């Protein structure tokens with residue numbers, strides 16, 4: 001018997017196995033090399049993650065955009081006015097929201113009718129005389145002065161009146177607090193006599209119920225103690241007590257307490 005070393009067939013098969021293993025090893029090495037993790041630093045790893053996330057976000061936003069096929073195979077993003085039209089049609093064909101917020105009552109809705117028919121709020125607690133000589137808080141006055149920028153557009157910077165009637169020397173401003181809070185929460189319309197002169201501005205004054213209680217209290221405290229006016233402060237609690245009035249139609253002078 002000859003040893004395998006002398007067997008040409010065995011030597012040939014060993015040769016083939018050798019080449020085969022070498023090739024397999026090389027191919028594995030190449031695959032491994034091609035797929036090696038090229039992120040070398042932590043920053044690189046983080047950046048890769050961010051790019052991946054951004055790509056996903058872009059893709060999902062893209063999916064939300066409206067495209068139109070202008071010619072076969074050519075899609076363009078629909079310009080915004082078309083989108084508005086689509087959104088408008090969508091809204092028009094859907095039912096109105098089930099729950100209306102008082103600040104956004106739909107005109108003619110059941111909520112509006114219910115609010116209009118609701119009894120007037122009890123304002124006696126709000127208008128009972130405040131403790132005498134409660135000093136006006138300067139911080140509240142500053143806050144009120146800032147908020148007055150809006151009022152000033154219609155009532156003028158010194159409350160002398162412009163589009164709206166004057167606030168300086170107005171008996172309404174220094175009168176019952178509940179009147180002022182109701183005007184802020186519901187707005188005001190119809191004839192109103194201020195300093196002996198009748199005003200009836202078309203459209204009246206809009207409700208400004210979106211302002212929080214503290215802001216309304218501050219701006220009212222400010223107008224009651226500026227432009228030569230002098231009256232008690234208005235508290236956020238007094239405003240909060242009338243929040244239930246939000247959404248009712250604009251008040252008119254006849255509904256208010258005589259100043």
Ligand code: HEC
Nearest residue numbers: 150151154164165166170172188189190199200201204205
């Ligand atoms: C867009 C204009 C406009 C803005 C802003 C505005 N008002 Fe008026 N305001 C009016 C008009 C108009 C009237 C009179 C409504 C009427 O004719 O019934 C009025 C009436 C009033 C009155 C009762 C009449 C008087 O002169 O005493 C008070 C008080 C008042 N506003 C306070 C304020 C305060 C406080 C602000 C800011 C938080 C404010 N208004 C913001 C237009 C405005």
